[in-house]
Amino acid sequence: MKIIASYSIKGGVGKTAASVNLAYASAKAGNETLLIDLDPQGASSFYFRIGASKKESRSYFFTKKNRLLKNIRGSNYKRLDILPANLSFRNFDIMLSSMNKSKKRLKEILSSLEDEYDLIILDCPPNINLLSENVFNAADMVLVPVIPTTLSERTYEQLLNFFQNNNYKKKIIHPFFSMAQSKNKLHHQTITDMEQRYPVFMKSIISFSPEIERMGIHREPVLAYASKKNHVQAYRTLFNEIVNVLAKDK
Numbered sequence: 001m002k003i004i005a006s007y008s009i010k011g012g013v014g015k016t017a018a019s020v021n022l023a024y025a026s027a028k029a030g031n032e033t034l035l036i037d038l039d040p041q042g043a044s045s046f047y048f049r050i051g052a053s054k055k056e057s058r059s060y061f062f063t064k065k066n067r068l069l070k071n072i073r074g075s076n077y078k079r080l081d082i083l084p085a086n087l088s089f090r091n092f093d094i095m096l097s098s099m100n101k102s103k104k105r106l107k108e109i110l111s112s113l114e115d116e117y118d119l120i121i122l123d124c125p126p127n128i129n130l131l132s133e134n135v136f137n138a139a140d141m142v143l144v145p146v147i148p149t150t151l152s153e154r155t156y157e158q159l160l161n162f163f164q165n166n167n168y169k170k171k172i173i174h175p176f177f178s179m180a181q182s183k184n185k186l187h188h189q190t191i192t193d194m195e196q197r198y199p200v201f202m203k204s205i206i207s208f209s210p211e212i213e214r215m216g217i218h219r220e221p222v223l224a225y226a227s228k229k230n231h232v233q234a235y236r237t238l239f240n241e242i243v244n245v246l247a248k249d250k
C-alpha cells in the first residue's frame, strides 16, 4: 500500500482537483483506492456526491480502526472508496496535540488499512501545522500543486525549508505545475525557471481549463465526463508518472 498526499501550504491551488482525479485514475487502473478528505470544507466529498461523515466524537479518526472503517463510503466507481470530511476535522490539530506520539498518529491508523487498499490519497487542508506533520510522516509522496507565479514559488520554498529544518525527507516532495496558462508570459517564465532550479518537478503539467473548473457543476471527476480532452488527460499522465516514481523509490 502507498500513500500520496495532495498538499500545499496554500489554498486554491488545485489540491482537491488533483486528489479527485488521481483517485479516479488509480481506481480505473485497477487499484483498490481510498480517498481521504482531510479538509473540513469537504470539497472532495462534495465532488463525489458524498455527505459529511457522521458527527461522532472526532477522536475516533486517529484511534479506532473499526469506527474509521464504518465511516468509509463507496463511490459511484468501482474500487474507489471515500472517507468524507466533516466540520469537526477542523479540530484535528488540538486533538493531536493532546495525544502521545502526536506526529505519527495518522501513519499508525493508515497502516492498519494495509490489507484493504493499494493506494490511499489524502486531500489535505491548506496549512502547515501538526496535522501536516502527520501527513509528512505518513505519506510516501507529498504531491504539491504549484501555480506558476512568484508567490507560489515562495510558498514552495517555505515548504522545502520546513522539511529541511524539521528533518523530514525532502525527496518525498514532488511538485507539479497546476492551472498553468500557456499564453501567460509570467507563467511560462516561471515554469522554465523553476524546472531548471528544481529538476524534481513532475513532467506532467495541469493546465488551466474551463472543463476542470466545471467539476463543481458535474460533481464528478473531470476524467469521468471529459476524458478525451487533452487538458484533462494530463491527470492520467500525471498518475502514470506518479506510479513510476513510487516504483523507483521502493
Ligand SMILES: Nc1ncnc2c1ncn2[C@@H]1O[C@H](COP(=O)(O)OP(=O)(O)O)[C@@H](O)[C@H]1O
Residues within 6 Å of the ligand: 010, 011, 012, 013, 014, 015, 016, 017, 018, 043, 178, 179, 180, 206, 207, 208, 209, 210, 212, 213, 214, 215, 216
Ligand atoms: N486546472 C484547473 N483549471 C481551472 N480551474 C481549476 C483547475 N484546478 C482547479 N480549478 C478550480 O480552482 C478552484 C480551486 O481548486 P481546488 O482543487 O479546490 O484547490 P485546493 O484544493 O488547493 O484549494 C476550484 O474552483 C477548482 O474548480
Ligand SMILES: [Mg+2]
Residues within 6 Å of the ligand: 015, 016, 017, 039, 043, 123, 124
Ligand atoms: Mg481542497
